[in-house]
Amino acid sequence: MLELKNVSYHVDKRDIINNISLKIEQGETIAIVGPSGSGKSTLMRLINNLISPTEGEIYLNGKPYEQISPETLRMKISYLLQESDLFDRTIGENLAFPAEVRNEKFDRKRAKYLLKTVGLGHYNFNTRVDHLSGGERQRITIARQLMYKPQMLLLDEATSALDKQNSEKIEKLIFNMAKEGVSILWITHSNEQSSRHFKKRIKIVEGRIEQEDDLS
Numbered sequence: 001m002l003e004l005k006n007v008s009y010h011v012d013k014r015d016i017i018n019n020i021s022l023k024i025e026q027g028e029t030i031a032i033v034g035p036s037g038s039g040k041s042t043l044m045r046l047i048n049n050l051i052s053p054t055e056g057e058i059y060l061n062g063k064p065y066e067q068i069s070p071e072t073l074r075m076k077i078s079y080l081l082q083e084s085d086l087f088d089r090t091i092g093e094n095l096a097f098p099a100e101v102r103n104e105k106f107d108r109k110r111a112k113y114l115l116k117t118v119g120l121g122h123y124n125f126n127t128r129v130d131h132l133s134g135g136e137r138q139r140i141t142i143a144r145q146l147m148y149k150p151q152m153l154l155l156d157e158a159t160s161a162l163d164k165q166n167s168e169k170i171e172k173l174i175f176n177m178a179k180e181g182v183s184i185l186w187i188t189h190s191n192e193q194s195s196r197h198f199k200k201r202i203k204i205v206e207g208r209i210e211q212e213d214d215l216s
C-alpha cells in the first residue's frame with residue numbers, strides 16, 4: 001500500500017532521516033519507537049507529504065508522491081499530531097470540518113458516536129472547545145480525525161496525555177479501524193502499548209531503522 005524507497009531527509013548537512021526503506025501493507029499495524037530527536041515525527045511528516053525527501057521516493061498504491069495532489073493524499077493518509085489543533089469554536093463545528101472540506105454532508109450520527117467513544121458523550125455539539133481541558137481537546141481532535149476512514153492513519157503520541165481508561169477506549173476504536181483495512185503507524189513511548197496490539201515494532205535511532213520486531 002505504502003512504500004518508502006531509500007528515503008533520506010537532510011537539513012544543513014545533517015541526516016535527520018537516513019536511507020529508510022519500508023513497506024506498509026493494508027491493515028498493518030506498526031509501532032514506531034525510538035529516543036527523542038531520532039526522527040520519528042519527521043518520518044511521519046514525510047509520509048504525510050508535509051515535507052519532501054531530499055533523496056529517495058515514496059509510493060502510495062504504486063504511485064509516486066509527485067503524481068498525487070496533496071489534497072488527495074491527505075484524505076487517504078490522515079495524520080494525528082502530537083498537539084491538538086482545534087479551532088476555538090464549538091465541538092460540532094470542529095467535527096463538521098472534515099465534511100466541509102470534502103463538500104459532503106456532516107454525519108451527525110457518526111460524530112455523536114465518536115464523541116461518546118472518546119468519553120465525551122456528556123457534551124453537546126454547541127459546547128465551545130476553548131473551555132475544555134487539554135486532554136478533552138485532544139480527544140475531540142482524535143474524534144475529528146476519525147470522522148472519515150483513511151487508508152492509513154499516522155498517530156504521533158496521540159494518547160500520551162490521556163488517562164488509562166480513555167487511552168484504552170481510543171486504542172480499541174483505532175485497532176477496530178485496522179481490522180477494517182486501515183494501516184496504522186503509531187509513535188509511542190509506551191512499551192506496554194506497543195506490545196499490546198501491534199503486528200510490528202520499528203525502532204528509529206539517528207534517522208535509521210535500527211531494529212524491526214515481528215510481534216504477531
Ligand SMILES: Nc1ncnc2c1ncn2[C@@H]1O[C@H](COP(=O)(O)OP(=O)(O)OP(=O)(O)O)[C@@H](O)[C@H]1O
Binds near residue numbers: 016038039040
Ligand atoms: N526542518 C528542520 N530543521 C532543522 N532540524 C530539524 C528540522 N526538522 C527536524 N529537525 C531535527 O531533527 C531531529 C528529529 O526530530 P523529530 O521531531 O523527527 O524527532 P522525534 O523522534 O519525533 O522526537 P520526539 O520523540 O522528541 O518527538 C531533531 O533533532 C530536530 O531538531
Ligand SMILES: [Mg+2]
Binds near residue numbers: 042156
Ligand atoms: Mg516527535
